[in-house]
Amino acid sequence: MSLLEVDQLGKQYPTPAEPLVVLKDVNLRADRGQSVAVLGPSGSGKSTLLAILGTLDEPSSGVVRVEGQDPFQLSETALAAFRADRIGFVFQEHYLLPQLSAFENVLLPLLATGPATAAGIARGESLLERVGLTDRRTHRPAELSGGERQRVAIARALVRDPLLLLADEPTGNLDAATAETVTELLVGLQAERDGVLVVVTHSEALANRLDRRVRLINHALEEASV
Template sequence: MPTLNASSLAKSYPIADGELVVLREATLQLERGESAAIVGPSGSGKSTLLSILGTLETPSTGTYELGGAAPFSLSEPELAKFRSRQVGFIFQDHHLLPQCSVLENVLVPMLADGAAGSADVERAEQLLDRVGLAERRHHRPAQLSGGERQRAAIARALLREPTLLLADEPTGNLDRHTADAIVDLLLELQAERNAILVAVTHSEPLAARLQQRHTLNDGRLERQ
């Protein structure tokens, strides 16, 4: 069975006169080390699909397994622990904590276990060195460029060696030169760690570099 196995995922929300269908049919299968781009117009359900794959939202129907586990069968505390250990998130707007240093931001995923240990700090510093931010680790996010903030976000997403990396418009706020460098780095680190990468993007250059390409339109996911 594929490491990531999503079958016939659908998502709807109740509204006053019935229901709002956001996702109608999404099937996606990926092995470790593989990557997929999800493209489509705004409002087509891309972010909803990413939220389900990241276990932030529960599908209305369909099945989902990651690494042999069925996360939506877990209790809420177990699901939060699963998410923390198995999924890394990279967002367009970074979501770095402004009051924390770059190093502290990278260590945020360890809060699910209570606190970061010395081995966690060492791993975070190694990642910051790998993404070119070793000398900036004590800076606040406001002191970084957009590309540097995205590098910090990538390091944070990789801290726990997740099975799945989810990227939501990771180059959306960057100029072309910086975006190309971020994509190079992201793909290098994904390959090194044999992780699965799923990226929602409007960027054709990014989509072209991923192994699979899927279009989501009117809630339906189709492989191209």
């Protein structure tokens, strides 16, 4: 059984004329430790797919399973707990809280289920060191560069060691040199994990560093060659 299984996934939105089809018959498998790049033109449904994988949006049809479990069969409370425990997000915008320090932002996901434990705090410290920002731990987002803010966001996404790490254009707002740094960081951290990384990106450089490339074409996924 693959850690991530997507079968016949569809998503459409009602309109006065006819339904707007965004995704249709999407199928995907990803095993533990694997990374997948999702490519496709703007408006092809990449971000919608990522939102469904992250349980932020519901599919119109089909099934998503993470470690054999369909999260959309859970109650609203159980789904929120599932998302907090098993899914991490890195967005194009870092979405750090401006009033908190870099380290406090990293620890935020730990508070979703109660006070941060000593082990959780230690993991946050380790991740902040791993992304090279120990000396910036007390700085607030406004005092950090764009690349530094994105590195904090990556540490935050990994602090609960999620089974599924989802990244939506994580280098989209960065210059070439900083994008390369963030790419190296994502690839390096994924190599140390037992979970799945799915990255939506327009960057061929980032996509080429991942294990697999798939492309959204006509609402469905196809394997993409390098």
